Amino acid sequence: MPHDLARTALQGLLTRTNIPKADVDYIVFGTVIQEVKTSNVAREASLGAGFSDKTPSHTVTMACISSNQAMTTAVGLIASGQCETVIAGGVEFMSDVPIRHSRKMRKTLLSLNRAKTIGQRLSLLGKIRPDYFAPELPAVAEFSTSESMGHSADRLAAAFGISRAEQDEFALRSHTLAKKAENEKLLKDVIPFKVPGRHTVTKDNGIRPSSIEDMARLKPAFIKPHGTITAANASFLTDGASAVLMMSEEKALAMGYKPLAYLRDFVYVSQDPKDQLLLGPTYATPKVLEKAGLTLEDIHVFEFHEAFAVGVPKMEKFNCWGGSLSLGHPFGATGCRLVTTAAHRLMKEGGQYALVAACAAGGQGHGMIVETYPQK
Numbered sequence: 001m002p003h004d005l006a007r008t009a010l011q012g013l014l015t016r017t018n019i020p021k022a023d024v025d026y027i028v029f030g031t032v033i034q035e036v037k038t039s040n041v042a043r044e045a046s047l048g049a050g051f052s053d054k055t056p057s058h059t060v061t062m063a064c065i066s067s068n069q070a071m072t073t074a075v076g077l078i079a080s081g082q083c084e085t086v087i088a089g090g091v092e093f094m095s096d097v098p099i100r101h102s103r104k105m106r107k108t109l110l111s112l113n114r115a116k117t118i119g120q121r122l123s124l125l126g127k128i129r130p131d132y133f134a135p136e137l138p139a140v141a142e143f144s145t146s147e148s149m150g151h152s153a154d155r156l157a158a159a160f161g162i163s164r165a166e167q168d169e170f171a172l173r174s175h176t177l178a179k180k181a182e183n184e185k186l187l188k189d190v191i192p193f194k195v196p197g198r199h200t201v202t203k204d205n206g207i208r209p210s211s212i213e214d215m216a217r218l219k220p221a222f223i224k225p226h227g228t229i230t231a232a233n234a235s236f237l238t239d240g241a242s243a244v245l246m247m248s249e250e251k252a253l254a255m256g257y258k259p260l261a262y263l264r265d266f267v268y269v270s271q272d273p274k275d276q277l278l279l280g281p282t283y284a285t286p287k288v289l290e291k292a293g294l295t296l297e298d299i300h301v302f303e304f305h306e307a308f309a310v311g312v313p314k315m316e317k318f319n320c321w322g323g324s325l326s327l328g329h330p331f332g333a334t335g336c337r338l339v340t341t342a343a344h345r346l347m348k349e350g351g352q353y354a355l356v357a358a359c360a361a362g363g364q365g366h367g368m369i370v371e372t373y374p375q376k
Contacts, residue, residue: 002031003038005193005241006045006091009333012191013087013243014049021050023255025083027057028073029243030066030090031332033097033138034059041091061332063361064305065268065280066090067242068335068368072266074246084251089243092330097138105132140237142361145274149361150222152277153229153308164228167308168215171233171325173315174306175209178322182207186321186348189340206236206328233325234308240330242337259373261343264353265292266368273363278307280365281357288355288367300351301370303342305334305358321345334358339370346372 006029014021029042038044042057051057062069067090074086101109108124115121141148157167181187182203192202210232220227221234252259269283276283281304289295299317306323321341324334335358342354354370 001038001096002035002091002093002241003041003044003048005093005239006041006089006243007048008191008193009089009091009241009243010045010049010051010087013089013245017245017257019085019245019255021055022052024051024055024085024087026074026077026086027051027055028060028070028077028086028088029057029332030060030062030068030070030335032061032063032066032092033094033331034061035093035098042089045091062364064307064329064331065335065358065360065364065366066332068266068339068356068358068366071244071246071263071335071339072368075263075266078246078248085245085247087243088246089241089336090330090332090334091241092332093239094237094330095239099138100136102132102134102136104129108132140361142273142277144362147274147277148222149277149307150227150229150234153234154220154223154227155275156278157228157308162228164216164230165212167228167233168212168230172210172212172215174319174323174325175207177320178204178207178326179209181321186344187327189344204327206238207322207326229308235306235324235329238328238330240328240333240337242333242335242340244336244340260340261346261354261373262371263339264369264371266366267291269365269367271363271365273361277361277363278359280359280363281305281367282365284357284365284367285355288357288369292369294353294369299353299355300349301342301345301354303338303345303354303356305329305338307359320349335366339368342370343372346370347375 027042027046031041040059042059046057060069070088074088077083077086112121112124190203192200194200215232218230218232221230267284267288302318306325338356342356346354352372356368359365
């Protein structure tokens with residue numbers, strides 16, 4: 001269940017940092033597709049990980065930027081003086097998404113639960129028709145427009161003149177760079193997870209470098225037959241959880257920690273979910289740069305969420321260890337992965353500033369400036 005993954009991420013963070021559980025003031029986790037049994041998954045995960053029942057925990061949701069929201073919520077708690085130490089994270093469990101009965105069946109089942117006599121129950125059962133059994137399947141689609149993100153990406157690619165070949169080349173780049181980073185042991189934050197009844201997952205299992213020829217054989221997945229988005233150049237849905245430890249610099253140094261990076265600034269943006277659904281990073285980038293007093297030339301590392309291969313900035317700085325196209329996209333967990341990758345890349349590549357950006361359902365987006373911590 002989702003809280004199992006989230007619990008493991010929390011336990012992994014405790015192991016990596018050796019922070020006493022009692023020193024954590026608050027836990028915030030992001031998620032998108034909620035399991036009704038653990039609707040506040042942050043709380044269930046924190047209890048499962050052994051944190052005190054006196055440690056408050058809450059869950060946030062903002063589509064693909066849910067763990068971004070968890071991190072900036074932590075910033076607010078710390079900056080306001082409410083907390084000194086916060087763990088932020090996110091989790092998504094796409095392998096077992098909740099599938100609901102039809103509304104008619106749900107209404108009947110609830111009525112059956114309230115029925116007091118056998119006659120009332122038999123009367124209700126007699127009203128059930130075959131169409132009651134049709135399930136309501138979840139879909140990655142906009143509620144306001146009923147359009148899937150893939151359809152939006154297809155239309156966006158056409159509007160900006162991005163060819164199928166360019167999209168396939170970018171997707172292949174993502175897989176190739178992710179494989180290289182994995183071989184060089186740069187993706188070192190992955191925690192092994194034992195899948196019940198199966199094997200232990202020790203590394204990202206979606207990295208599959210292919211060839212342009214093989215990718216070109218795939219048919220359009222959304223707008224058929226003329227669309228350009230396929231299974232090869234779209235981020236795949238997967239399971240995952242992430243967690244980061246956040247505190248002020250003063251608090252970290254007082255506890256004997258050397259910070260990994262600063263979260264310097266951030267913005268959220270929102271636009272038309274019909275024609276600008278996936279343009280969140282486009283709007284967030286100039287806003288967060290202006291807010292932080294920086295320019296594009298000041299940015300050494302770009303870590304953008306790759307929902308679909310449609311458009312990119314300077315390639316030599318962009319997602320150089322792979323991205324969501326190759327590493328996968330567990331909705332609620334991706335934001336923390338982007339930020340930690342940005343921090344590690346800054347340390348490895350010797351840069352000062354990173355720009356993290358992502359789009360989200362509802363036509364929203366996020367931009368964040370990450371600054372490396374002095375290494376001396």
